Amino acid sequence: MSTLGPEIVDLSAEELRERVAVELDRTRRRSAALTDVVDDEELVKQHSPLMSPLVWDLAHVGSQEEQWLVRDVGGRRALRPDIDDLYDAFQHARAERPELPLLGPEESRQYVATVRDKVHDVLDRVPLRGRRLVDNAFAFGMIVQHEQQHDETMLATHQLRRGDPVLHAPDPPAPPEGTETSGEVLIPAGSFTMGTSEEPWALDNERPAHRVHVDDFLIDAHPVTNADFFRFVDSGGYQQPRWWSEEGWRYLRHAGLEAPLFWRRSGDVWMRRRFGRVEPVPAREPVMHVSFHEALAYANWAGKRLPTEAEWEKAARFDPRSGRSRRYPWGDAAPEPHHANLGQRHLRPAPVGSFPEGRSPAGVGQLIGDVWEWTATDFAPYPGFEAFPYREYSEVFFGPSYKVLRGGSFGTDPAACRATFRNWDFPVRRQIFAGFRCARTPSRAELD
Numbered sequence: 001m002s003t004l005g006p007e008i009v010d011l012s013a014e015e016l017r018e019r020v021a022v023e024l025d026r027t028r029r030r031s032a033a034l035t036d037v038v039d040d041e042e043l044v045k046q047h048s049p050l051m052s053p054l055v056w057d058l059a060h061v062g063s064q065e066e067q068w069l070v071r072d073v074g075g076r077r078a079l080r081p082d083i084d085d086l087y088d089a090f091q092h093a094r095a096e097r098p099e100l101p102l103l104g105p106e107e108s109r110q111y112v113a114t115v116r117d118k119v120h121d122v123l124d125r126v127p128l129r130g131r132r133l134v135d136n137a138f139a140f141g142m143i144v145q146h147e148q149q150h151d152e153t154m155l156a157t158h159q160l161r162r163g164d165p166v167l168h169a170p171d172p173p174a175p176p177e178g179t180e181t182s183g184e185v186l187i188p189a190g191s192f193t194m195g196t197s198e199e200p201w202a203l204d205n206e207r208p209a210h211r212v213h214v215d216d217f218l219i220d221a222h223p224v225t226n227a228d229f230f231r232f233v234d235s236g237g238y239q240q241p242r243w244w245s246e247e248g249w250r251y252l253r254h255a256g257l258e259a260p261l262f263w264r265r266s267g268d269v270w271m272r273r274r275f276g277r278v279e280p281v282p283a284r285e286p287v288m289h290v291s292f293h294e295a296l297a298y299a300n301w302a303g304k305r306l307p308t309e310a311e312w313e314k315a316a317r318f319d320p321r322s323g324r325s326r327r328y329p330w331g332d333a334a335p336e337p338h339h340a341n342l343g344q345r346h347l348r349p350a351p352v353g354s355f356p357e358g359r360s361p362a363g364v365g366q367l368i369g370d371v372w373e374w375t376a377t378d379f380a381p382y383p384g385f386e387a388f389p390y391r392e393y394s395e396v397f398f399g400p401s402y403k404v405l406r407g408g409s410f411g412t413d414p415a416a417c418r419a420t421f422r423n424w425d426f427p428v429r430r431q432i433f434a435g436f437r438c439a440r441t442p443s444r445a446e447l448d
Contacts (some may be wrong), residue, residue, distance in 0.1 A: 001146065002357065003396060004433065005331075005359065006198050006199060006200060006305050008136055008200055009085070009136055009139070009200060011130055013127075013129075016128055016136070016137055017123055017124065017128070017137075019124060020102060020123060020137045020140045020141070020144075021070075021120065023141075023415060024116070024119065024120075024123075024140065024143075024144060025139075026412070027144050027147045027148055027151070027415070028116060028147070030148070030151050030344065030413070031058060031061065031112075031147060031150075031151055031154075034054070034151060034154045034155065034158065034167075035054055035055070035109075035154070036269065037059050037107075037166045037167065038054070038166055039217065040104070040105045040106075042054070042161065042163075043055040043105045044057075044078075044098070044104070044105065044256035045098075045161075046095075046097070046098040047157055047160045047161040047162070048157070048160040048303055048431065049094065049095040049162060050094060050095075050160070050431055051094055051153070051156065051157045051242045051431070052094050052153075052157070052347075053097060053098055053102070054154055054157055055102060055103070055104070055105050055108050056087070056097050056102055057099075057150045057153060057157075058105075058108045058109070058112060059083070059086075059087055059102065059103045059108040059111060059112065059156050060087040060089070060150065061112065061146065061147040061150050062108070062111050062112035062115045062116075063080070063083060063084065063086075063087035064087075064143065064146055064147075065115050065116070065119060065143050065147070066078070066079055066080065066115045066118075067114075068083070068139055068143055068389075069118075069119045069122055069123075069139060069140065069143055069144070069260075070118045070119060070122060072133065072139070073122055073126055073133060073134055073139050073140075074118070074119075074120060074121075074125075074126060076122070076123035079111075079114065079115060079118070080111065082198055083103065085415070086100050086101070086102060087194050090392060091262035092406050098277070103388065108208060119140075123140065124247070128397065131387055132388070132389075135200075136200035136201070137200075138200065138201060139389070141200065141201035141415075142201070142203070142389070144201075144415050144416075145201065145203070145415055145416040148412075148413035148415050148416040150200075150415055151344075151411075151413065152409070152411045152412055152413070152416075152433075153436045154435065155167075155344060155411040155433075156411070156431050156432060159227045159274070159275055159384055159431070160277060160431060161264075161276075162276075163276060164276055165275055165276035165277055166275075166276065167275050167276075167347055169344065169346050169347045169348075170345075170346060171346060171348070172345075172346040172348065172350035172351070172354060172410070173350060173354055173355075174350075174351060174354065175268075175350075175351055175352070175353030175354045175356070176353070176356060179353035179356065180221075180353070181221075181222055181225075181284070181351075181352045181353040182221070182222075183220075183221045184218040184219060184220055184221060184440075185215070185218065185219055185220075185221050185315070185362050185364050186216065186217075186218050186362075186442060186446070186447075187214070187217055187218070187219060187311070187314055187315050187318075187362055188216055188320070189213075189214065189215045189216040190213065190214070191211045191212060191213040191219065192211070192212060192214065192313075192314050192317070192318040192325055193209050193210070193211060193212075193317075193324070193325040194209070194210055194211070194212045194310055194313050194314070194325070194420075195207060195208060195209045195210055195382050195420055196208075196209050196384070196420045197209040199418065199420065201415075202420060202421075203393065203394070203421075204385065204386065204387055204388045204393060204394050204395075205381065205382070205385070205393075205394035205422050206382075206420045206421060206422060207382065207384075207385070207386070208382060208383075208384045208385075210382055210383050210384065212314075213311045214310050214311055214314050215441070216441070216442055216447060217307070217311050217439050217440070217441060217442070218314050218440050218441075218442050219307055219311065219312075219364060219437065219438075219439045220364075220437040220438050220439070221363065221364055221365055222286075222352035222353065222365050222366055222437065223286035223287070223349075223352060223366060223370065223373065223435050223436065223437045224286065224287050224295075224298065224435060224436055224437055224438060225283065225285065225286060225287060225352055226270075226281050226282060226284070226285055226286075226287050227283035227284065228298075228302075229287040229289065229290075229298060230270065230281075230283070231259065231381075232297075232298050232301050232302075233258075233259055233270075235297065235301070237297060237301055238252065238257055238258050238259070242263050242300075243297040243298075243300045243301045244297045244300075245293065245296060245297075247293065247427070248291075248292075248293030248296060248297060248427075249366060251291070251293050251427075251428050252293065255428075257294070259286065260272075260287060260289045260290045260294065260430070261289035261290075261430040261431065262274070262289055263281060263289075271342065273346060273389075274347070275347055281306060282348075282351070282394045282432075284351035284352055284353075285348065285350070285351055285352070285437040286349045286352060286366070286370050286371045287371075287435050287436075288349060288371050288433055288435045289430050289431065289432075289433070289434070290364075290374075290430060290434065290435060290436070291427060291428050291429060291430045291434075292374045292403045292427035292428075292429075293427055294430075295374045295435075296374075296376075297314060298438075299402070299436075299438045302422075302438055303440070304439060304440040305376065305438065305439055305440060305441075306374060306375055306376040306436060306438065306439065307375055307406045307437070307438075307439035308375060308376050308377050308439075309375045309376075309377035309422075310375065310377075311375075311439055312367075312375050312406045312407075313325075313406070313419065313420070315360060315362060315364045315367065316328075316329050316360055316364070316367040316368070316406070316407070317329070317360070317419045318360075318361070318362075319361045320362070321361065325419075326361075326419065327418055327419060327420075327440075328358075328368060328418065328419050329358060329359060329360035329361075329364065329368060330357060330358050330359065330360075330420065331365050334414060335358075335369075335414045335417070338354060338355065338357050338358070339358040339368070339369075340355055340358045340366070340368040340369035340370075340408075340410060340412045341355065341369040341370045342368070342369040342410065342412055342413065342414050342417060343367075343381075343412070343413050343414055344411050344413075346410055347410070348410060349370040349371050349409075349410055349433075349435070350366070350369075350370055350410075352365070352366065355369075367406075367407050367419070368407050368408055368419065369407070369408050369410060369412070369417070370407075370409060370410055370435075371407075371409050371410075371433055371434060371435030371436075372405040372406070372407060372408060372409050372412075372423055372432060372433055372434040372435070373405060373407045373434070373435060373436050373437055374403060374405055374435075374436040375403065375404045375405065375406055376403075377403065377404045378400045378402065378403060378404070379397055379398055379399070379402040379403065379404050379422070379424040380398050380399070381395070381398065392427055397424060401426065402424040402425060402426060402427075403424065403426075403427050404422055404423070404424050405423040405424065405425060405432075405434055406421075406422070406423070408421065408423075409432075409433035409434070410433065411433050412433075446448065
């Protein structure tokens, strides 16, 4: 795996250019793999009103790259100003995009290739110091992360498409024999540094670093599994309003929810559809494709709650031995395959207990990768937040309409995943690769 962190501030200009070029090319290979694997009819088709046609995502990443790197950073002439509005995500809802006069598959490929040629020329020539947008190649890192985020979105679109499997990957590793996969971890009360002011490619909503006090709490050592969720479903959890918030119960009745998305019962067995394959739901994997409302209902049923965003980040980052916050649960080093299930190396979450080398100092496992984890927290700015380089990345989404998710999924690239990274979505969303873990406030007896 490859990702860039604080060490890039010490690179020479030429070393930084080389590293950025590697990230750009690595990211584009993933985009190509997700779009080349289906025919043109599948590319232009809308597989769900929740998602754009794949061809829209492909040209959109090119349009953003052109606007930020070719025009703004490079000061070059606009290549296709006529399509700016077509690929502006704020002007056209996803359900409307198939009706737009979009670029066709081959024209989209040619467009993004032309843009990328211009970007490499800009990268070779532009100073990477002296202007906030280009310091430490920030704008290039922003574009890498933007494209990787759309790659994960396209992966979710692949999950929604019907038809034979077209994506293939080996299964994730099994946990070491005898690994304990249940239980809770106590995180003692105290303050810690949340967010970052040092990560060169951190996005605006991760900034600035600030001190936060968190009371004592217990958090699940691993995400809630499918086996755990079976018990909730089989106990009538979807039929009992006492476990659900008022908003969640209204959503359940409106949507007719009975189980996580893509689950179907076949006799006594729960089956799921996964990238064109139908298979029994694996008991030991983290539950996935559940909304915030389903996660909260399960937590209520289990006598627990969802962790706050600050609790999640403290469990993931705080090292009580040094008193500092790490970049990742395992330390400051970039993710490697033995740390976490990231980067679409596998097309499913790993069983709980996998990646013991990726645990936090407190012993909490699989906080990074596998499934995004819902938190109880509304998406809001940190104290001292400053929108940069544009309001539409974060600021326009702040408020109670969106809940924060943390940690990334098996489909999240390391470039767009770190222990400070914040994702957000509507609490009804289920097509994303989201699960959760529970937390609770300990009793006095448990602290004595």
